[in-house]
Amino acid sequence: MANFPLPTPHDVARARERFLSAGEEAEGAVRETILASWRRSRFWGVEVDRLEPPHQPDVDSDGPLMRAARPVLERLEREIADMPLSVILTDAHALVLHRRTGERSLNAHLDAVSLAPGFSYAEQFVGTNGIGTALEERKAAHVFGHEHFSERLQLLSCAGAPIRNLLTGRIEGVIDITCWRDDASPLMRVLVQEAARDIERRLLEQSSKRERILLQEFLARCRRTKKPVLCMGDNLIITNSSAAHLLDPNDHVILRETVAELLASRYRTDVQVNLSRGQTAKLRFHRVPGPTGTAGAVVEIDIMPRTSSFRTETEPPDTWLPGLVGRSPAWTGVCQKVSAHCRTRTSLLLIGEPGVGKFALVQAAHRQFFPASCLSVFDAAACKADAPEEWLREVEAWLTGTDSTVVLRHLDRLDPTAMRRLGNVLGREGKHRPWIVGTFTTDASAGLASAGADGLLCHFSATVTVPPSRHRIADVWDLVPALLERHTRGREVGCAPEALRILLRCQWPGNVAQLDRALQFALSRRSAGGRIQPQDLPPECHVVSRRVLTPWESLERDAIVTALIEAGGNREKAAMSLGISRATIYRKINTYGIVLDAPQK
The missing domain is CATH 3.30.450.40 (GAF domain)
Structure with a gap:
């Protein structure tokens, strides 16, 4: 038996039994x-x-x-x-x-x-x-x-x-x-x-060697070009002066995500992205090998010339789509493209993350250009894998027998067989010409292609990607009052500047739908009216970390935020109410990126 310092194993076993059975905490026994x-x-x-x-x-x-x-x-x-x-x-x-x-x-x-x-x-x-x-x-x-x-x-x-x-x-x-x-x-x-x-x-x-290799490749690339150049590694981001002038903080978020996707891909080298000011940038991607694996990437940025009839300046009010708000170039550019395709009845595929407003775009364009026509919606989620015939027959009837708008939602939820059959339906000529719009999520798009869905996708003449909320954070200024008005008809409710600052700081991984849920949560705590305060917002709004949490971690984070708000921002009181040490709550605050701008009263 090894020599243990006091307390003895027997003392520890008895103390543990008392702790578990009666909740007694005998300091000194352990x-x-x-x-x-x-x-x-x-x-x-x-x-x-x-x-x-x-x-x-x-x-x-x-x-x-x-x-x-x-x-x-x-x-x-x-x-x-x-x-x-x-x-x-x-x-x-x-x-x-x-x-x-x-x-x-x-x-x-x-x-x-x-x-x-x-x-x-x-x-x-x-x-x-x-x-x-x-x-x-x-x-x-x-x-x-x-x-x-x-x-x-x-x-x-x-x-x-x-x-x-x-x-x-x-x-x-x-x-x-x-x-x-x-x-x-x-x-x-x-x-x-x-x-x-x-x-x-x-x-x-390892890190030092990877960073030295990345820095050498970055400097070599900068000597060969005057274009904006960005270098990204595990804990390293470097830009030359041209890139520093071109990119704002929202663009860094866009590029970090894009470079991460390119690093995960074995084959892709170039890609186009929409920057937050509405510019289209072509990224020339150069993977940098390290001593073990990949050290990172160096990216050259080409700003593409303005093209076609889609103007990027803020449009006059008579061309805005009714019911939609937002003035960021990324959002107004998408609205202009959807409007143009609606006017010409060009079949359109809308790609975007859940909650970005794909269906809202279709509804607004339809109201603007075909107010007297019918809007028919077919949700692929209702197409059962074992019996898609009825759903497909109904879709075919509308596609070949009407000149209204037909929306095929959630195409990513179709199985490969249903996709092929829907592609055959889309390929048939009818005596009428409806405006056909399909929607699916960005993540699902790769899955569709890998599942052999080319026979479905090729029947859409144009594709538009709807940017996520984190790529157009400035639109939160317009979205908050519009969403509040939707839920508070007859009540005077606004958003205090302190609360709005918190909303503008959030990345909104759930996009506009998540912002809407957050505002509904805040309204449920302010039933008497007035202005939404920071403490009315859900716990998820008080964090800046973008790490995906497990359900248990989300519950823990929310419990800590609630305790901090109830303790007026006093971390020691919050730790005591939760039954954890002060060191633990400080660490959890850092882990989850919890930020309270000021003590809550």
Whole structure:
């Protein structure tokens, strides 16, 4: 039995039993780090006798962290080859990337408790443990036997240390050593801290070399051209003076997303994008190979000449589409194109993320140019995969027997067979000529092409992409009063400047539909009228992080924002009301990008 410092394992087991059964917190009976972790585990609702960590089948087994850690892991694995120890590497979210165990029985037990690649050992899922607690405390942590919150981890002891990116200070992952409870030693913590420092040094070497390669390629490209040039890597964005003058903050968002898509694609090199001021830019994409994998990309930007009959200046009121608001060049340019195709009854495919207003555009154009005609809408979501005949017959009847507007919504939801059959319907000539419009989401467009839907898409003569809200944030100025008026007929309700600033700061991944839901939420809290205040807005509006959250993380974020608002912005009071430490709430605020502009009264 290893020599444990006071308190003894027996004292810890009794203290844990009292904590779980009666809620007693006997300071001194357990270490303060462990007691704080037990409190967090209770707050998160971790079950004591069940262990079901979430599983993600696709783990990054060849990312920068794994490449930096591999030599260190191989050294440790050689050292523990005949010992009852396991070396584990996780990412920054406690997702296990790698595990190597020197003893068969320990290996089987770790499988039984799902401490294996693809499973998350974050505290909110499994309670107190060396991996999750090290991430929560942002420092090395060792958890012996009965200190684990979960009953199923009592036979184990573990020590974990966070791995930081020395350039950014960001935690990249955790290295952990786990063994049987009776084989534990406090020296495990020393061993993992040393291993973490080795991995951090290798990460720094990798990052520095990648950034040097990127910088050299960027300078070489700038010497060859006077065009705007942008360089992007993991933690690096560089522009030359021409690009700095051309691009505004909204354009950086557009280009970051586009470059990420190009990096993920194996073949594409050039692409056209609409910038926030309405210009069309052609991006000449140059992938930059690094010492291990891709270092990043250098992009040359060509501004395309103004073309065709679509004017980019703000149009006079008599050409605006009725019922639509927004004056950004990106939005007005789309309105002009849809108007032109409507006038000539050119069959049109509208592409865009959910909630951007594709159907609203069609409705507005139809009201403007064909007010006396019928607007017929066919939603592909209603076309059942096992029996599409009735839906297709009804669509065919309208396409060949009317000169009104026919809208085919959510084409991305059709299966390949229904797509081919709809393509055949669209290819038939009728005695009437309706205006045909199809809609589907941007993500679905790639799926349609891969599913062999060319026979459907080729029947649309024109394609227009509706920009997401984050590419036209300035339109929020016009959208907020218009949406409020829609929901508050007969009531005097406005938006306070402080609340409007928060709305303008949001990226709105759910687009106009999400903004509309946020305003409805605020109105439900201000039934008496007046002006919407920052505390009336939903918790999601008080964050600036663009990371996609799990349902559990969203609930946690909302709980923290609500507690902060109720505490008048006082973080210590909010932490106390949630039953978590002040250090934890500060870290969660940074993790979720929670921003409260001023203390709420």
